[in-house]
Amino acid sequence: MSKTIETVDDVVIRFAGDSGDGMQLTGTQFTNTTALVGNDLSTLPDYPAEIRAPAGTLFGVSSFQLRFSSWDILTPGDQPDVLVAMNPAALKVHLKDLKKSGLIVANTDSFDDKNLALAGFAGNPLADDTLVDYQVIEVPITKLTLNALQGMGLTQKESVRCKNFFALGLMYWMYSRPMEPTEGWIKQKFGNEPKIAEANDKAMKAGYYYGESTEVFASRFEVKPAQLKPGLYRNITGNEATALGVVAAAKKAGIPLFYASYPITPASDILHNLSSYKNYGVKTFQAEDEIAAAGVAVGAAYAGNLAVTGTSGPGAALKSETISLGVMLELPIVIVDVQRGGPSTGLPTKTEQSDLLFVMYGRHGEAPAPIVAAATPADCFHMAYEAARIAVKYMTPVYLLTDGYLGNGSEPWLVPDSKELPTIPVTFRTDPENFHPYARNENNVRPWALPGTPGLEHRIGGLEKANITGNVSYDPDNHDFMVHLRAEKVAGIAKDIPLQEVYGEQSGDLLVMSWGGTYGAVRSTVDRLRKKGYKLSHAHLRYLNPFPRNLGEVLGNFGTIFVPEINLGQLARLLRSEYLIDVVQFNKVRGLPLRSTELEQAIVKTLEAIPANGKRS
Amino acid sequence: MAGTNGNGETLKQSPAQPKKYTAKDFASDQDVRWCPGCGDYSVLAQVQRILPDLDVPKEKQIFISGIGCSSRFPYYMNAYGIHGIHGRAPAIASGVKSANPDLTVWVATGDGDALSIGGNHIIHALRRNIGLKILMFNNRIYGLTKGQYSPTSELGKKTKSSPFGTIDYPFNPVQLALGSGGTFVARSMDRDPKHLQQVLLRAAKHDGTAFTDIFQNCNVFNDGAYFLYTEKDTRPDNVLYVEHGKPLVFGKENDKGIKLEGFTPKVISLKDGKHSISDVLVYDETSYELAVLVATFGDRPGFPMPIGVFFKADRPSYEKMMTDQIEAVTKKRGAGDLDKLLKSGNTWTVTAN
Ligand SMILES: Cc1ncc(C[n+]2csc(CCOP(=O)(O)OP(=O)(O)O)c2C)c(N)n1
Ligand code: SF4
Ligand SMILES: [Mg+2]
Numbered sequence: 001m002s003k004t005i006e007t008v009d010d011v012v013i014r015f016a017g018d019s020g021d022g023m024q025l026t027g028t029q030f031t032n033t034t035a036l037v038g039n040d041l042s043t044l045p046d047y048p049a050e051i052r053a054p055a056g057t058l059f060g061v062s063s064f065q066l067r068f069s070s071w072d073i074l075t076p077g078d079q080p081d082v083l084v085a086m087n088p089a090a091l092k093v094h095l096k097d098l099k100k101s102g103l104i105v106a107n108t109d110s111f112d113d114k115n116l117a118l119a120g121f122a123g124n125p126l127a128d129d130t131l132v133d134y135q136v137i138e139v140p141i142t143k144l145t146l147n148a149l150q151g152m153g154l155t156q157k158e159s160v161r162c163k164n165f166f167a168l169g170l171m172y173w174m175y176s177r178p179m180e181p182t183e184g185w186i187k188q189k190f191g192n193e194p195k196i197a198e199a200n201d202k203a204m205k206a207g208y209y210y211g212e213s214t215e216v217f218a219s220r221f222e223v224k225p226a227q228l229k230p231g232l233y234r235n236i237t238g239n240e241a242t243a244l245g246v247v248a249a250a251k252k253a254g255i256p257l258f259y260a261s262y263p264i265t266p267a268s269d270i271l272h273n274l275s276s277y278k279n280y281g282v283k284t285f286q287a288e289d290e291i292a293a294a295g296v297a298v299g300a301a302y303a304g305n306l307a308v309t310g311t312s313g314p315g316a317a318l319k320s321e322t323i324s325l326g327v328m329l330e331l332p333i334v335i336v337d338v339q340r341g342g343p344s345t346g347l348p349t350k351t352e353q354s355d356l357l358f359v360m361y362g363r364h365g366e367a368p369a370p371i372v373a374a375a376t377p378a379d380c381f382h383m384a385y386e387a388a389r390i391a392v393k394y395m396t397p398v399y400l401l402t403d404g405y406l407g408n409g410s411e412p413w414l415v416p417d418s419k420e421l422p423t424i425p426v427t428f429r430t431d432p433e434n435f436h437p438y439a440r441n442e443n444n445v446r447p448w449a450l451p452g453t454p455g456l457e458h459r460i461g462g463l464e465k466a467n468i469t470g471n472v473s474y475d476p477d478n479h480d481f482m483v484h485l486r487a488e489k490v491a492g493i494a495k496d497i498p499l500q501e502v503y504g505e506q507s508g509d510l511l512v513m514s515w516g517g518t519y520g521a522v523r524s525t526v527d528r529l530r531k532k533g534y535k536l537s538h539a540h541l542r543y544l545n546p547f548p549r550n551l552g553e554v555l556g557n558f559g560t561i562f563v564p565e566i567n568l569g570q571l572a573r574l575l576r577s578e579y580l581i582d583v584v585q586f587n588k589v590r591g592l593p594l595r596s597t598e599l600e601q602a603i604v605k606t607l608e609a610i611p612a613n614g615k616r617s
Numbered sequence: 618m619a620g621t622n623g624n625g626e627t628l629k630q631s632p633a634q635p636k637k638y639t640a641k642d643f644a645s646d647q648d649v650r651w652c653p654g655c656g657d658y659s660v661l662a663q664v665q666r667i668l669p670d671l672d673v674p675k676e677k678q679i680f681i682s683g684i685g686c687s688s689r690f691p692y693y694m695n696a697y698g699i700h701g702i703h704g705r706a707p708a709i710a711s712g713v714k715s716a717n718p719d720l721t722v723w724v725a726t727g728d729g730d731a732l733s734i735g736g737n738h739i740i741h742a743l744r745r746n747i748g749l750k751i752l753m754f755n756n757r758i759y760g761l762t763k764g765q766y767s768p769t770s771e772l773g774k775k776t777k778s779s780p781f782g783t784i785d786y787p788f789n790p791v792q793l794a795l796g797s798g799g800t801f802v803a804r805s806m807d808r809d810p811k812h813l814q815q816v817l818l819r820a821a822k823h824d825g826t827a828f829t830d831i832f833q834n835c836n837v838f839n840d841g842a843y844f845l846y847t848e849k850d851t852r853p854d855n856v857l858y859v860e861h862g863k864p865l866v867f868g869k870e871n872d873k874g875i876k877l878e879g880f881t882p883k884v885i886s887l888k889d890g891k892h893s894i895s896d897v898l899v900y901d902e903t904s905y906e907l908a909v910l911v912a913t914f915g916d917r918p919g920f921p922m923p924i925g926v927f928f929k930a931d932r933p934s935y936e937k938m939m940t941d942q943i944e945a946v947t948k949k950r951g952a953g954d955l956d957k958l959l960k961s962g963n964t965w966t967v968t969a970n
Contacts, residue, residue, distance in 0.1 A: 036965050181963070230969040234962045244959060251955045258716055278946035280953030283939060285715060288741040292708040295701070295738070299681070299712020302699060303720070307712070325702050415964065418955045451697035451713065451720055454676045459645070459691050461700025462684075471647065472692065 004219045009070040011223055012077035016063040016094045017086030018055050019048055022164035027064025029168055033181045035235035035412055038225030039068040043410045044076035049348045056118040061093045070224040074520035078595045084167055088119035103135045109142035137216055141166050148206035149199050162203035169207025176222045179204060229414055236413040238377035238406035242336055243273035245384025247280055250306040253392055253424035258305035260285040260296035262315060265348050266404040267338040270310045290315035294322035301331040304428060304450040306388055310336035313355050320363050323397050327367040329460050330446050332391035339403040341591045350591030351404035353516050354567040359399040360545060366483045368490040371545040373401040375519035378413035380406060383542060389424050394493055395445050403517045405593050432456055437470035444489040491546050500548035504537030507557035509610050514564055515541040515571050521594040522564055534607055552579050560584060562606050564599055638669040645695045656807035656833035657687055657754060663813045671821055673721050680723045681710040683730035685761045687754035690725035704735025707742040710749050718936035724751040729759045732768040732788050743797035746825040747935035753790060756835035757842050764838035790830040791912040791927055800930040801827035807834060808847035819926060825934045846922050859911060859925035864897040867921050882910060884919055902929050
């Protein structure tokens with residue numbers, strides 16, 4: 001039976017089920033295939049903090065949202081067009097996000113009394129009028145999977161576990177995706193369990209042909225490839241990109257990479273990735289805690305490696321004392337903070353931008369440290385590279401801020417050629433003539449002198465250093481001098497980073513100013529409003545300390561500055577204190593990316609409040 | 618050292634041949650600022666004395682410390698050094714050692730630095746068997762902060778922060794090190810310089826973590842803490858020098874020994890006519906069981922304080938395994954190529970049209 005194929009250009013699918021249902025895997029497979037088809041895409045995995053929460057419960061729901069498109073997209077989308085709900089809890093949790101008249105594919109087999117009760121449904125939403133506003137497609141996914149795998153000699157449990165591949169196959173059919181990439185993946189993944197491999201493969205195909213052969217689906221869709229810039233692409237998550245960024249920086253600098261870390265969600269994948277790159281000379285050290293990881297990084301930096309230590313908020317707090325030492329020792333260390341919801345354990349698997357002030361000020365003493373922040377998953381590569389470049393050039397700890405959304409989310413990445421990457425020159429001091437550990441070059445940077453170099457024996461430490469000699473000094477004027485010197489050194493980096501760019505008109509009534517992982521949501525919202533005829537511009541910060549040297553000027557060119565953040569106004573506070581201007585804040589701290597619909601409303605409200613003369617009273 | 622060739626011409630010293638140092642070569646130009654009479658001076662002197670015997674050039678020696686009186690140590694050594702932060706020296710040193718296994722890495726730490734704030738790092742360094750030579754200056758007190766009790770202070774000790782006596786049981790550092798998987802565990806004393814030198818030399822040559830608990834007198838805040846063990850007249854009857862292959866005898870006239878009855882150690886008299894030297898336990902530093910047992914002697918009433926090398930085992934070090942693993946993976950997968958790595962995974966090409 002052939003069915004009509006409708007061409008659409010932008011789709012948001014959300015796969016949702018129990019955390020044991022394999023939704024992350026299903027989403028990842030759909031994503032990889034979609035990347036190969038050539039769509040632009042953006043993903044938003046969302047999973048509970050519990051590894052295997054009790055089956056059927058609301059808090060055990062795990063989901064994977066994927067947006068793919070035939071044009072350039074910047075966000076994983078606010079509202080799904082399609083919700084694949086593997087059980088009632090998944091439907092309950094995600095229904096409120098679904099577009100009106102959106103499509104629900106429900107696994108009817110799981111809508112039994114027990115699961116309905118666990119999800120808190122009074123009746124069966126498939127039977128009553130709960131879903132009148134939506135198109136519902138009921139598929140007995142579990143039963144169909146079991147039927148397809150009959151006679152294979154698998155246990156019931158093993159067969160049921162394949163049902164996510166049935167759902168995947170069905171979605172492949174619905175969006176006209178090829179099954180070959182996943183076929184290949186299954187073969188590789190389950191190489192030594194041929195029966196399981198065959199079962200998953202069969203389940204996927206059963207799902208695909210179910211779509212093809214039954215009457216329930218009126219039509220299927222096609223999303224044409226996006227017109228991306230020519231070149232070689234791969235789909236990449238922020239954490240993968242961060243790992244590659246520091247590997248690339250070390251290679252370009254000609255020094256070994258040393259990554260010291262203690263596992264923490266959502267930063268652990270950086271450790272996982274780097275620990276598999278042994279043949280690139282990468283050393284990884286899983287320390288006993290984050291304090292140790294930071295200490296190990298200090299030692300590795302002193303010994304001449306590109307030292308990197310990655311973590312999330314709680315670990316960043318533990319590293320704080322050691323990073324102050326790093327500031328005093330003036331050693332290059334990159335600290336990656338993949339931000340998550342806080343305070344304390346907070347929302348460990350969700351995203352937030354709430355560590356900006358912490359990395360800015362969360363050290364004892366006057367301890368300045370540069371901060372850079374990635375804007376998109378792929379941008380993590382470039383900002384990790386930048387963090388490393390600044391660290392070794394200026395002999396200083398540097399923070400790289402990413403977040404849970406960037407770290408786990410993915411997008412197509414135009415892979416750079418290593419030759420195009422900026423050089424990272426490193427010279428180790430070898431000449432004993434006139435050597436002083438705290439002598440300075442034109443950038444106020446001290447020499448990197450490695451233990452093992454004859455004639456350069458010297459001691460460094462946390463006690464205040466005498467300028468130039470580096471000997472311990474309690475002299476009041478020397479301390480005052482050194483405190484200023486360290487601050488000036490970091491401030492001076494402003495001349496070595498790009499000017500702040502403004503998207504849209506270079507002056508006007510309203511500038512939306514964002515930073516970090518909100519880039520996609522903010523840029524697409526600004527774009528939409530501009531298309532609707534509103535006058536506004538957008539500036540997205542990737543350098544947060546020091547700020548780009550033209551930032552004051554940029555801010556001065558606009559009547560109103562609107563600052564959306566997933567925190568209570570941390571950048572807003574920095575801008576106010578640095579430039580003595582007021583800004584309008586927009587703050588939503590839901591553990592999720594900003595929603596463009598909400599953002600759009602808030603911006604419009606702000607625009608409408610701007611008086612005709614452009615100046616707010 | 619200069620030599621001559623067959624024609625009687627003097628040969629230049631080969632750069633590969635390490636220069637013969639004296640203790641003075643390892644003294645830095647900084648004034649030593651410990652209180653006069655402090656036991657730390659002796660430890661510094663003994664370290665400087667043994668370094669020439671190591672045949673390791675001074676640029677390959679690095680001393681890393683935490684915070685405390687004893688942690689000022691690196692400033693006084695003419696070598697590389699990091700005066701770190703309180704308790705974290707083993708972590709910093711682990712970074713140095715794994716980044717450059719070629720260096721001889723020393724850790725100078727106090728009883729508070731190592732066992733209180735830095736307890737986690739000490740046990741994990743020992744567990745990993747990473748090549749650090751840990752010198753723990755054990756004065757059973759917090760010196761630098763002016764006299765609070767430490768995790769090795771005796772129960773009931775009166776200090777500034779325990780005016781009515783402590784209610785904390787102390788650690789036995791040797792037991793702790795053995796329990797953490799230490800492969801070289803020793804104890805010595807500031808006031809027994811010869812013994813300290815011997816132990817330090819062995820520690821320096823050990824492959825893996827070498828932990829030495831050094832009894833050190835703080836003559837300002839805990840004077841005489843160890844006089845029972847360190848002073849001439851009381852030492853023989855109260856200290857048991859533990860030596861590999863030697864019977865465990867002690868006493869002014871070597872008249873006492875340790876006998877093992879089942880699992881229970883007993884102090885016996887070699888003069889009571891009932892026992893002879895053949896009853897005495899002969900020490901074996903490769904025996905973990907003996908080490909664990911003998912380490913308890915200092916806490917047993919009527920037993921002498923054991924001093925010496927308790928345990929030595931040969932186990933591949935962390936840095937060796939790290940290097941080997943990198944080599945093995947590189948051999949198997951080939952040396953990594955950055956562009957190949959960047960372009961790995963599922964890639965696709967977008968062409969202009
Ligand atoms: C994070 C931190 N907490 C507390 C201190 C204060 N402090 C410095 S040294 C020290 C104890 C030192 O005792 P010990 O390690 O035994 O060394 P000693 O001075 O006896 O040689 C303390 C508590 C500090 N410097 N840093
Ligand atoms: S306070 Fe005690 S340990 Fe510290 S230097 Fe003085 S005598 Fe030595
Ligand atoms: Mg002490």
